[in-house]
Amino acid sequence: MRALRAWSGLSYRQLEGKAAARGDTLASSTIATALGRATLPREPFVAAFTRACGLGAAETQRWLDARRCLAMAQQPPGPRTGPVPPGADERAASDPAEVDRAPRSRYRHRHLRLIAAAAIGAGAALGAQTLLSALSAPHRTTTATHAVQGLALLAVGSWAQIHPARTPRLCVTEGRDRTHHYATAIAAQYPCAQAVAPRTYVEPVGENLVQIQWHHPKYGIGCLTLLHDGPGRDLIEPRDDCAEDNPAQQFRIEPLDPRASAHFRLRPAATGQCLSVRDQDTVDGAEIVQGRCSGARDQEFLITLIPPA
Numbered sequence: 001m002r003a004l005r006a007w008s009g010l011s012y013r014q015l016e017g018k019a020a021a022r023g024d025t026l027a028s029s030t031i032a033t034a035l036g037r038a039t040l041p042r043e044p045f046v047a048a049f050t051r052a053c054g055l056g057a058a059e060t061q062r063w064l065d066a067r068r069c070l071a072m073a074q075q076p077p078g079p080r081t082g083p084v085p086p087g088a089d090e091r092a093a094s095d096p097a098e099v100d101r102a103p104r105s106r107y108r109h110r111h112l113r114l115i116a117a118a119a120i121g122a123g124a125a126l127g128a129q130t131l132l133s134a135l136s137a138p139h140r141t142t143t144a145t146h147a148v149q150g151l152a153l154l155a156v157g158s159w160a161q162i163h164p165a166r167t168p169r170l171c172v173t174e175g176r177d178r179t180h181h182y183a184t185a186i187a188a189q190y191p192c193a194q195a196v197a198p199r200t201y202v203e204p205v206g207e208n209l210v211q212i213q214w215h216h217p218k219y220g221i222g223c224l225t226l227l228h229d230g231p232g233r234d235l236i237e238p239r240d241d242c243a244e245d246n247p248a249q250q251f252r253i254e255p256l257d258p259r260a261s262a263h264f265r266l267r268p269a270a271t272g273q274c275l276s277v278r279d280q281d282t283v284d285g286a287e288i289v290q291g292r293c294s295g296a297r298d299q300e301f302l303i304t305l306i307p308p309a
Contacts, residue, residue: 011243013242016028036159036215159199159200161304173190173195174187176285178285182227198217208254216238223240223242226271251267253303
């Protein structure tokens with residue numbers, strides 16, 4: 001489903017709008033949560049999501065069929081409801097071999113059912129993948145994997161933690177401008193143990209180019225955006241008007257010395273400058289700002305990919 005979202009070329013907000021136009025309910029925060037998990041989404045979500053991505057009735061049905069097959073594979077075996085042959089329980093009790101064989105047989109049959117259902121689900125998923133490939137040829141040319149050198153991002157993005165390299169115990173997360181010149185939330189460094197929300201999602205949008213999203217349980221999705229002017233000039237702010245073609249929301253990830261694993265420079269695409277920690281501070285709450293690229297250590301960041309919640 002993440003691949004389908006990438007094929008559609010639509011942001012979470014755009015998918016929400018497309019769904020609403022069709023009479024479906026599909027909140028952008030729900031989309032982000034569902035696509036970020038490894039668990040099976042609910043059937044109404046799959047139906048609304050595939051329609052919002054632009055698939056027709058037949059293609060949507062194929063996705064629903066695949067979802068049902070996978071759901072069947074997760075079902076535990078039900079209780080025995082058929083008649084019990086006379087004396088069966090006595091024979092089982094008096095024959096240790098029979099007692100030993102019965103549970104193994106039930107497990108084996110269930111195991112075979114799981115394999116069969118998984119195979120059907122995989123086949124349906126492969127069919128959907130083939131469908132995406134066929135549809136994408138005339139419709140969309142940006143579905144190829146956008147390589148980010150030195151970082152094993154998935155083609156549709158990955159959850160991550162971003163740390164200032166000098167202070168890896170800190171994470172780039174939500175904070176406030178310590179000068180009080182800018183009142184709303186901005187990117188700052190805080191202990192990772194406190195940075196539970198928002199979660200960070202890094203999505204490739206070009207060669208070594210990413211969009212950095214914050215997924216907040218209360219405020220939804222915000223894309224980190226460079227502020228060009230005003231009291232917040234050079235600060236980084238989360239905004240809900242995410243657009244993959246907005247240079248202010250694009251960041252170039254540049255690997256440093258190959259020997260320094262996962263060490264990167266983050267450069268706003270709009271200016272080509274570098275992100276750093278304000279005044280080279282190492283204290284909690286120091287703001288992330290853009291400035292002239294100097295090669296200083298405060299312009300180095302670690303990016304750690306983490307599993308979905």
